[in-house]
Amino acid sequence: MEMDAAKLIGAGLAVIALAGVGVGIGNIFASLVTAVGRNPAAKNEVFGIAILGFALTEAVALFALVIALLLLFTF
Amino acid sequence: MNSPVEQFTIKILYELNLFGIDVSFTNASLFMMLSIFCSAGFLYLGAKKQSLIPNRFQSLVELSYEFVANMVKENAGKGSQAYFPFIFTLFMFILFGNLLGMIPYSYTFTSQIAVTFTLAAIIFVGVTIIALFKHGFKFFTYFFPSGVPIALAPLLIPIEIISYFIRPISLSVRLFANMLAGHTMMKVFAGLIIMMGSAGGILKIGAVLPLMAVIGLTGLEFLVAALQAYVFSILTCMYLHDAIHLH
Numbered sequence: 001m002e003m004d005a006a007k008l009i010g011a012g013l014a015v016i017a018l019a020g021v022g023v024g025i026g027n028i029f030a031s032l033v034t035a036v037g038r039n040p041a042a043k044n045e046v047f048g049i050a051i052l053g054f055a056l057t058e059a060v061a062l063f064a065l066v067i068a069l070l071l072l073f074t075f
Numbered sequence: 076m077n078s079p080v081e082q083f084t085i086k087i088l089y090e091l092n093l094f095g096i097d098v099s100f101t102n103a104s105l106f107m108m109l110s111i112f113c114s115a116g117f118l119y120l121g122a123k124k125q126s127l128i129p130n131r132f133q134s135l136v137e138l139s140y141e142f143v144a145n146m147v148k149e150n151a152g153k154g155s156q157a158y159f160p161f162i163f164t165l166f167m168f169i170l171f172g173n174l175l176g177m178i179p180y181s182y183t184f185t186s187q188i189a190v191t192f193t194l195a196a197i198i199f200v201g202v203t204i205i206a207l208f209k210h211g212f213k214f215f216t217y218f219f220p221s222g223v224p225i226a227l228a229p230l231l232i233p234i235e236i237i238s239y240f241i242r243p244i245s246l247s248v249r250l251f252a253n254m255l256a257g258h259t260m261m262k263v264f265a266g267l268i269i270m271m272g273s274a275g276g277i278l279k280i281g282a283v284l285p286l287m288a289v290i291g292l293t294g295l296e297f298l299v300a301a302l303q304a305y306v307f308s309i310l311t312c313m314y315l316h317d318a319i320h321l322h
Contacts, residue, residue, distance in 0.1 A: 051302065052305075052306065052309065055249075055302050055303070055305075055306045056249075056306070058253070059245070059248075059249040059252065059253070062248075062249070062252035062253055062256050063248060063252060065252060065256055066248065066251075066252045066255070073080075
């Protein structure tokens with residue numbers, strides 16, 4: 001019983017990482033908006049980099065998710 | 076109702092045993108072969124009738140070729156053209172694997188850490204061998220970039236070494252976790268439709284909401300499928316760049 005509770009709390013703690021990811025993704029797109037606002041001609045070039053940054057940041061969220069799933073289902 | 080992670084179970088289709096090692100033909104192997112056949116067929120059929128003014132099929136093939144060729148040229152830099160066939164194969168294999176996984180009742184082999192880690196380990200070992208072959212012992216200066224004060228060495232060198240050896244893990248977990256999370260999320264929302272639809276009254280009408288969410292998510296998953304294939308191959312290009320040019 002205590003073990004189950006610890007697992008649930010641990011999984012909950014693991015996804016705190018999402019706070020940082022939220023800040024990160026927001027930052028990426030805020031910078032994208034600023035960059036396109038300043039220089040609309042660079043949109044295509046900047047957009048590709050932004051999407052790459054988005055994918056790399058999103059991966060951090062998924063690492064946290066994997067750890068949460070591992071805690072929930074394998075221990 | 077089935078569990079949302081049941082779609083990832085590996086079923087043995089044909090049992091095989093090679094010197095005591097289980098090498099059975101599973102649904103994952105089937106879809107890996109399908110991915111190879113589809114990408115090879117796509118490229119072969121598209122490039123078979125070469126005309127100066129390409130039809131839609133041929134321009135699709137040319138588009139994918141040019142996309143990867145530009146990616147390799149821009150990210151891996153000079154002297155990387157020799158590795159273009161490998162990157163292109165890798166990109167098409169993962170792309171078709173991800174896209175085939177989007178067909179209902181099919182299987183996504185990229186959602187298996189064993190598959191993605193094998194790919195990442197091959198890339199990691201290959202890139203390290205290329206770097207050692209090209210630079211010899213000079214390769215180890217990679218872990219301590221020139222121009223950095225020597226006092227920072229005890230701090231910087233462990234960080235660089237760890238970040239180098241964590242590469243195959245982050246590369247494989249990124250692809251695997253994206254596919255796993257995406258497909259699980261779609262199944263959870265699909266389960267929500269059934270749960271709300273089978274409940275009576277006002278909830279039955281409310282089932283439209285998760286249905287719309289699933290339609291949106293399907294579109295998002297197609298984006299993720301292409302994006303993750305792109306990210307996987309672009310990171311391979313960047314690792315190659317480090318191996319060829321050392322920073």
